[in-house]
Amino acid sequence: MCGTADGEHERETGHDSVEEAERAQFSALLEDSAEDLYEHAPCGYLSTMLDGQIAKVNTTLLDWLGYTRDQLVGRRRFADLLTVGGKLYHETHFAPLLAMQGHLSGIALELRAADGSRLPVLVTSTVKTGSDGQPLLIRTTLFDARDRRAYEQELLRARKSAEQAQSQAETAHQEAETERARLQQVVAILQKSLLPPQLPQVPGLDAASYYHPASVDEIGGDFYDLFALAGGRWGFFLGDVCGKGPEAASATSLIRYTLRAAFLADSDPVQALATVHAALHERYAGEDPRYCTAIAGTLTPRPDGIAVTLAGGGHPSALLLRADGTAEFLPTPGGTLVGILPRPHFSTAHTLLGPGDTMLLYTDGLTEARTQAGPRYSEEDLHTFAAALAPAGAAATINALQGLLESFGAGLDDDTALLALGVPAANTIEGAAG
Amino acid sequence: MTPELTINAGHNATGPVLALVGDLDHATAPQLRTAVTDTALTPGQILTLDLSAVAFCDSSGITALIAAHRRALAQEADLVLADVPARVLRILRILGLDQVLRLAGQ
Structure with missing residues (x-):
């Protein structure tokens, strides 16, 4: 029995000591020891007198700074732990603000450790007051801001490089x-x-022109000209070189000067186109063939108006806006493009521009433009437009077409050249004469 | 970028056929030139370009058609444009090419 009783007692005693150990463990878990929490908290604790004299400091902060408690308590002030810049800031901003507000939080300062190294910290201070409201001392917590500083410096570096x-x-x-x-x-x-x-002044003729470049970055291939020939006659042409850019511009230059020279030698428009064809064919025989389409013609003043002879080389037909308010194309059937075919053919057409008649030449930027509605603008559309416009002088015709081109907006994706040649209406001539 | 022109090569009784699908313009004309150069032609054959599915043709496209014609003639063969859409036909007529190039299936 005894043995049993002893045994029981021993078991009970053993039971008690196990409970105590568990309680101690639990207590440690609950941070019951305020002293330990203060000393080894993951932040620095510092209590100072109102004049900054250090009264109490925890182990964490001592470890960070490399001082012993005796070196600091009662011997140094908080400001003594700061760098020179930090001291200045403390004196001019931190201390006065704290005195005024009784609390300051999240101030970035740098501490100077015993070994001279710098330790960036975030400082929060509170003034502890007595029951009569008089300030007693200052409690301060300091958080290690090294990681944060490194992060900020990284941000700064990134920002600088950006x-x-x-x-x-x-x-x-x-x-x-x-x-x-x-x-x-x-x-x-x-x-x-x-x-x-600028277009020359031709007696008895109104001339107007317009050039719309598709791009300010690329030279277009459209061209036109109006110039004097011998015997009171005039030559004109308008055309379009395939392609854009420097190569097209180079071909355009060749074509333009060849046409003018050919007209001066022989005022037959068919011969002029044939000469251009020969020049292009010879110049661009290789891998990069160039061609153009063109209408070239002559103007011969007559008592009843101006006689027009023109030759077409694969170019959209000239459009006549008559004084009687009708519009008609002046086709040159069978004309082929210039410069690329082995045996080109250029055909002629004739008409008389009477008072109030206007002839319009244009490039296919106009008749290939994408309209707002969707389909491309066509010759039929142009004919309808011209019939509604007629009768109209050269300047009025160009003005109206310029408005039409502007209405296409971004749909006008090619260069467009317009040349209008008109005989002033009878009353205008009389007015000018009188 | 997806190509805006597809060229399908085939054959009929008279010779090789290239069927063009898409736009024949500055960007795609080199494709036609290459396809024509790569097509074997013997004297007397006809190279047919099926244009039925060509939506748009600009001056560079026209140049490529003329180059194809030149090449066919140089091989003592011929070129035929088949099923030319109205829009392209209108351009060919303005340029006078309807008299120079053989058209079929209109």
């Missing part, structure tokens, strides 16, 4: 813009060199 990249991109962009503006200027000058600076 700013640098942006500034480089802006410089490159500006250079590209300057280069582009220069190119556009060159294109504009070259384009002008392919067109007459």
Whole structure:
């Protein structure tokens, strides 16, 4: 029995000590020891007198700084732990604000450790007051901000390199813009060199023209001209070189000067086109064939108006806006494009422009434009437009067509050249004469 | 970018056939030139270009058609444009090419 009783007692005693150990473990888990929590908290604790004298400091902060408790307590002030910049900031901002508000939080400062190294921290301070409201001391917590500082420095570095990249991109962009503006200027000058600076004054004739470049970056291949021939006659042409860009511009230049020279030698428009054909065929015989379509013609003044002879080389037909309000095409059937076929054919057409009649020449930018409605603008559409417009003088015709072209907006994706030649209406001539 | 022109090669009784589907323009004309160059032609044969599915043809496309014609003639063969759509036919007529190139199936 005894043995049993002893045994039971021993078991009970053993039971008690197990319970105590568990309680201690649990207590540790619950952080019951305020002292341990204070000393080894994951942040620095510091209590100072109102003049900054250090009164109490925890182990965590001592470890961070590499000081012993004796070196600090009663010997140093909080400001003594700061870097020079931190001291200044503490004196001018931190201390006055704290005195005024009684609380400051999240202030970034740098501590100087015993070995001279710097430790960035986030500081929060509260003034502890007595029951009479008088300030007693200052409680301060300090959080290690090394990671945060490193993160901020990384952010700063990233921002700096982003700013640098942006500034480089802006410089490159500006250079590209300057280069582009220069190119556009060159294109504009070259384009002008392919067109007459202004149309000459032809007695008894109104002439007007318009050129719409599809792009400010690329030279178009449309061309026209009006010029004097011997014997009071005049020559004119309008055409379109296939393609765009420098090669097309080079071909356009060749064609334009060849046509003028050919007209001066022989004022037969068919012969002029044949000469251009020969020049193109000879110049572009190889891999990169060039062709153009063109209408070339002569104007011969007569008592009843101006006689027109024209030759067509694969070009959209001229359009006549008559004084009686009708419109008609002036076809040159069977004419082929210029410069590429082994045996081209150019056919002629004749008409008389009487008072109030206007002849319109155009390139296929006009009749190939995409309309707002969807389908491309066609010859039929142009005929309808002209019939509604007639009778109209050269300037009025060009104005109306310029408006039409503008209405196409982005649908006008090709260069477009327009040349209108008209005989002033009878009353205008009388008015001018009187 | 997906090509805007597809060229299907085939054969009929008179010779090779190239069927064009899509736009024949500045961007795609080189494709036709290459296809024509790669097509074997013997004297007397006819190279047929089926244009029935060509939606658009610009000046570069026209140049490629003329180049195809030149090449066929150089091989002592001929070129026929088959089923030319109205829009393309209108351009060929303006350029006077309807008299130069043989058209079929209109």
